[in-house]
Amino acid sequence: MTRKGKENLTAYLFLSPILLFFAVFFCFAVGFSILVSFKNWNMLDSPVSVPFVGLRNYVGLFTDPLFRAGLVNTIVFALAVTFTSITLALFVAIALYKLKGSAIWRFIFFAPMITPAVAVGKIWTYLYNPSYGVVNHVLGWFNIPARAWLSDPTLTLPSIMIVAIWSGLGVPMLIFTAGLDSIPTSYYDAARIDGSSKVRTFFSITLPLLKPTTLFLLVTGMINAWQTFDLIYIMGGAAPAASTQLVSIFMYNTAFSYMQMGKALAASVVLFVISLFTTLLALRSFRKGGMESYYA
């Protein structure tokens, strides 16, 4: 064996544990899910013995009004939460950048990230209570009518989105802060000398150079948002199912309450395809940018 061959072999040997993990818990799991999505499996019989039903599960999904509602809600939820939290996180990061006492502020914004989602959901359920909740109480100071935030079908999903955005600000803010650190100050000095305004500097220097950071946050944010389950499960029970249904909740109920694992896995495949598509779209849109684009 040549020296390069030996080096390659050594590298693969070191990588083998993680590759094995990846093969079992990703490749096999995804392959199994796709295969079973074409079967009528109730989890109690062997998945090998149950018959293929072709596209019946997929047809059943798109003719199920609850799934269709869930898909629309998931798309709206993912887009709104991801873009809003990234935008807000960027502005918070810039506002706190090199500010005195910024460490305390960063902790305040990061704290919801380290709080369990169940606790966040339960606390906000009380805050949103129509009669004694703080939200309606504060609105009352401005003579704004009280609302049933978690049972009105038009308000429940937006109310939960607000909680998702609030609780998801911390990590993007920290990552943007790191991104801001990576921009050489000489660029800002040059812009200042040339008489550039702060707004112009932001759009011409800061934002383009944060493109790789933004791409990373967009992709990871979207993937997380597509899979949101906990907040909806905890906070969304009082509203009609169609108004708060997400694909993740639909999958859970279909698999574990109704024992229709084939249909649930079909839903997961649909979600995977959508997630993949949006990720590729984001990668394509943001493929140029960052420091490298200045040297290209």
Add this chain to the structure above:
Amino acid sequence: MKKAVFVPLVLLVSILAFSQITLVFQTHWSDFRVNGIFDRNGNLLYPGLKHYLEEYEALNPGVKIEIREVPFGNYLQQILVGHMAGRGADIYNLYSLWGVQLVGSGVLAQAPEYVASKVVSDFLPTAAKGATINDLIMGIPAEVNTYALIYNKKLFENAGISKVPETWDELVEVGKLLTKKDSRGVITQYGFAFPMLEESSVSDIVHPYFALLYGAGGEPFNSSLTKSLLDSPAAVLAMEAIAKLFKEGVTDTAGGLFDFTQKNIAMVIKAPWYASYLKEAFGDEYEDIVGIAPIPYIERPATSAYTFFYAVHSGSKNQEEAWKFLDWFALQYKDMPDITRAGELGAQVIGVIPPNAKDLEHFRSQLVDLQEYVSLLDFATSEPNIAQGDQIKKTIMDEIVAAMNNIKTPEQAMKDAASKINSILQSAK
């Protein structure tokens, strides 16, 4: 000398440990239902589930029984996942609605002949039917429950209302008098409320609807349980009755965020276990606050009933021992009085109607809160054991909630419910 004692002792303990049978009893009961009810001085008033298990263990030294408490909301999922993973319990306390699904999936063991014959001879027909799936007795009835109106006597008194509503129209009118709003129009006291966020909310929304449906002369399904009848005029009438509460401002969906124990709900429709929960919550105030009455009807008195039964897991390695325990617990009678231990637990602690005929006769006179629920058995229609029952019930709830929120008219909601349920039944064939 010490070694001569120590080694055999260790060997004996090991042998005993390996020869000991451990049964896992899975239930949705928790708190005082398992630990018992105590007075202010800490004296045990009524034994909970664990006391009966300890009694059995004392009589059968080679058997240990562990209690696995699972919240009702996750109960069915836990049974299925446990069965798949080979970690199911030995004994289940099951909601009969899940029976068809679980029997069809081979999760339950059929009751042996000596158990089945006693179920037929000693239990109420409604209860025995609840434990019968595909004409086979699959367990021992644990409880049979009806739904009734629970009202706050003090709120009625404060509003000057002396008569409990008998018809649904009367309930709406009384509800209007009892509902209070603040300056911004937010309801602060509900004349009537439906639970939305509780584990039992699916049943607590669907069962009152069923009661109104039966009272309007309708049925949710045809006799062979192959078709939904929720698009019938009676079904729409029942849904319109519920929607009237929302239209008239008696209640809204935010009422589910309140609780009767907060004394700001005047009326709810609940099963007898809720009265037991209120007894624990209100303590000495219970008799002064809580009143129980039949559900106000549309055309004739009616209510819905549901049942639970004890069953043995088909995957249990100790099926014989499990049935032996259930026989002792739920079929054999104590010396004095002549009641079963399961019936005693159910009536005194859990707050359910005991399904055994002798138990019912004994406790009927003793338990004031249960009397109203027991008297409703004469008007009760039992929930059918239908395929995909859990999914069907959630579908009905979704449509009812859509109508409550005025997203759909009552007619459209029931039409959609019937259509979706027929699809589910078709897929389940």
